Amino acid sequence: MGEWPLHLLVLGPLLLGAVTYFLPRRAYQWGMGVGNGVLTMAALHLFIQVRWGVPLRQQLADWPQGVAIPLVADTISAPLVLLTALFFTCTYLFAARAGYMDKTFIFLFLLLEAAIFGVLLSGDLFNIYVILELGMIGIAILIMYRQDKQSVYDGMVYIMMNFIGMAFMMLGIAYIYRITGVLDLTLIHERLAALDDPRAAMIPFALIMTAVAMKAALWPLFSWLPRAHGAPSAPAIVSAVLSGVQVKVGVYLLIRLSTVFLPVVNAQAFFLVVGFVTSTVGFMLAIAQKDIKLILAYHTISQVGLIVMGLNLGTPEAYWGGMYHIINHALFKGLLFLTAGVIIEAYGTRAYSEIRGVLRRMPVIGIAALAGVLGITGAPFFNGSISKYFISLGAAGNPAELGLYLINFGTMLSFVKYGTILFGRPPENVRPRADPFVSAIALLFGLAILAGGVLGGPTVALLYGPEYAVRGAFSPGKVAIFAATLGVAIASYRWGVSRWDAWLANIRVFKPNFNQITVLITLFFAGLLAYTAWMNA
Amino acid sequence: MASVSAFFQQLTLADLAVGLFFIGLFGAMTQRNIIKTIISVGIMDVAAVAFFVSTNFTPGARPPVATADAAAVMMADPVPQALMITAIVIGVSVVAMCLAMYLRVMYRYETADWDILIRRLED
Structure with a gap:
């Protein structure tokens, strides 16, 4: 087979x-279905070519290296391209019959989708910048698509703080x-390796990484994420997808860029410390x-922090754990957001205290959501x-190991809270809408999480190559730790969190305004610059 | 006084652009007026463009346009110029979009102040 x-692939979705x-x-509808299928097959083909062949590198218009815009697909980007294509196809099918799916x-x-493919496949720094801006504008429009409540404000804060980044x-x-x-x-x-004075790379590193940390929603630059991902009016x-x-x-x-x-x-x-704080x-x-x-949107921040911790622990196990968690998080958080959309539509409310008994009223969606909760809590x-x-295997012997226990406990606690919507007695006026596509895709995601x-x-091993024994993950010790954490989390939810509503309200109002967000960006930049200067001193 | 004027004389376009960038950042940090923050963010973008255009500047270079007789000697680096045309267009469209969104917010909440806007959103 020749080289595509x-x-x-970048232009395909457009x-x-x-x-x-x-x-x-x-x-x-037929065209969309076929087109999405073709894109997914192309991404699968690309993944197979890269995974069992050599990384692809193409220069646009056959200019020599250094002049042309290169497109690169290697073992890090190809699995993510495949994940993106599959994810977009599944979510399209999921919502194919929803009311908001007009052509625009x-x-x-x-x-x-094109913007995500573009960033993943581009090997040129300026090209990445342009595609990020393109994606940013697209996301801002998607956030405020229905223009109700405060979605325009959310979109405006999102686009302005990202523009600064x-x-x-x-x-x-x-x-x-x-x-x-x-x-x-x-x-x-x-050429950076051949620099006479490595300190010359400090300022560009700090500048670029500030923007990247904002895109990755690291602390303290994450305030755009809940606005965008949890926007009240954004469709499920x-x-x-976000x-x-x-x-x-x-x-x-x-x-x-860290590798560069x-x-x-x-x-x-x-980034290890920032990941932990995030x-x-x-x-x-x-x-x-x-x-x-x-709840789900803020929890995405927490999981991104965990991924960044894994990637920066410096051991291969933790690194591949972080890489695998990228894919896992896409599966379970995607599923949780999709099911949350269906649940909100059926119950007509977004408040967790008013939603009860999802498992009894909508068994399929409930089981899928339960699979998502079980996946995310580990x-x-x-x-x-x-x-x-x-x-955690890669963190053994590192102080970060204790941090991981804390994060696991926090995840458990927030999903004990989320899980309360699944059980209990459902209210009377719930009208679940039967849609075979919705149920099928939700169950598909659930099965993927289990598999x-x-x-x-x-x-x-299939996705990335390295082979590690995973038997330890199923050992009685791990199961016991999971059960113990779950027990403590339920207990502290029952007798702690659920009664501290006044205290939690203080955290909930913590929403920086635009000026404060800019100050935080500047502080992050200054901190990163000071850290690199201190390391190179 | 001589040292002050010497300091200003040795400043290059790149230095001024970096200064402008941080002036814009300062504006975005301190201004409560939404229009002024949009202007500040626009200034940051323009400053970055000015800095980029000034990279690889060689005094007395020819414009990077190929002519039949002259060989490619002393030609200005075309890459920053080509890239910055893209960046300027992106910057203009994002600023335009910010202003359009601001108009929406303004018609609904009738304020140009970030703090008052947040208070009205919560009501």
């Missing part, structure tokens, strides 16, 4: 959206171009929320347990 031009826009209603919405949705990034790119004279990531890597599939794959673009850039800067700047310890603050804010979508035999086991746990070791 990679830019077709072309699909543009061409099918003009088709009549019936042909439109789907076009924007596909634009977001992107200005930081452009200044950083300019510095990079000034000291290396290239924008190709591999060439930057080579937008929340699912939390499932879009925030991983930031994490991916963190991995990719590695010969001169090593900020692993900084995770802790994330679950504390999640516990304080009353809105089920906001229950044995579900996929979260495998990646968390790898991360990713039972077949955890082979899945990691």
Whole structure:
């Protein structure tokens, strides 16, 4: 089989959206289905080529390296491309019959897919900048698509703070171009290693990483995330896509650009600490929320922190654990957001205290949501347990191990709170809407979560290559720790959290305004710059 | 006084652009007026563009346009210029979008102040 031009994969979703826009209603749905299928097959083909072949590298228009815009697919980006394609296809099918799916919405949705593919496949720093801006505009429109309540305000804060981040990034790119004279990531890597004075790379590193940390929603730059992912008016599939794959673009850039800067700047310890703080603050804010979508949105921050911790612990087990957790988190958080959308629609409310008995009233959705909860809390035999086991294996002997216990407990606590909506007596006026697509996709996600746990070791080996024994994740000790954490979490929820409502309200109102957000961005930049200067002193 | 004027004379466009960037950042940190913060963010973007354009600047270089007779000597680096056309367009469209969103917010909540806006959102 020949080599496919990679830019077709980036342009594919855009072309699909543009061409099918003009088709009549019936042909439109067929076209979307076929188009999504073709994209998924292309992504699968790319993954197979890269995983069992060599990484692909293509220069656009056949210009020589250093002049052309390169497109690169390697063992880190190819699995994420496959995940993105599958995820978008599933969410499209999930919502195919929903009322808000008009053609403009789907076009924007596909634009977001193209932007994610673009960042994952691009090997050029400025190209990444442009595509991030494109994705940013698309997301802002998707957030405020229904223009109700405060969604326009959310969209405005989102776009303005990200614009500041992107200005930081452009200044950083300019510095990079000034000291290396290239924008190709591999060439930057080579030329940075050959620098006379490695301190020249400090300022661009701090500038670019500030923008990347904002895209990855690290503490204290995460205040855009709950606005975007938990926006009251954003449709369920937008929340699912943003939390499932879009925030991983930031994490991916963190991995990719850290490697580029590695010969001169090593900020692993900084990001380890930031990851831990992100995770802790994330679950504390999640516990304080009353809105089920906001619980999930804040919890995404916590999980991103966990992923960043795993990637920066410096041991291979933790690294691959973090990489696997990227995929696992996409599965269970995507499923949780999708089911939350269905639940909100059926119950007509978003307050967790008014939703009860989902398992009894909507058994299929309830079981799927339960699978998501079990996955995210790391229950044995579900996929979260495998990646968390790898991360804790890699953290053995490191003080971060204690932090992991804290994060696991916090996750458990926030999902004991979330899980209360599944049980109990349902109110009378619930009208579940039967939709075979919704049930099928929800169960598919649930099965994937279970399969990713039972077949955890082979899945990691299949996706990335390294083979680790996962038997430890199913050992009686781990199961006992899970049960004990669950017991403590239920107890502290029952006799603690549920009664501290006044105290939690103080955390809940912690929402920085735009000026404070800018101050936080500046402080993060200053902190990162001070840290790199201190490391290179 | 001589040292002050010497300091200003040795400043380059790049230095001024970095200064402008932080002026914009300061504005975004301190202004409560939404329009002023949008202007500040726009200034940051323009400053970054100015900085980028000034990289690899060689005095007396020819414009990077190929001519039949002259060989490619002393030609200005075309890459920053080409990239910055893209960046300027992106910057303009994002600022325009911010202003459009602000109009929506303004019609509904009738304020140009971030703090008052937040208070009215919670009511």
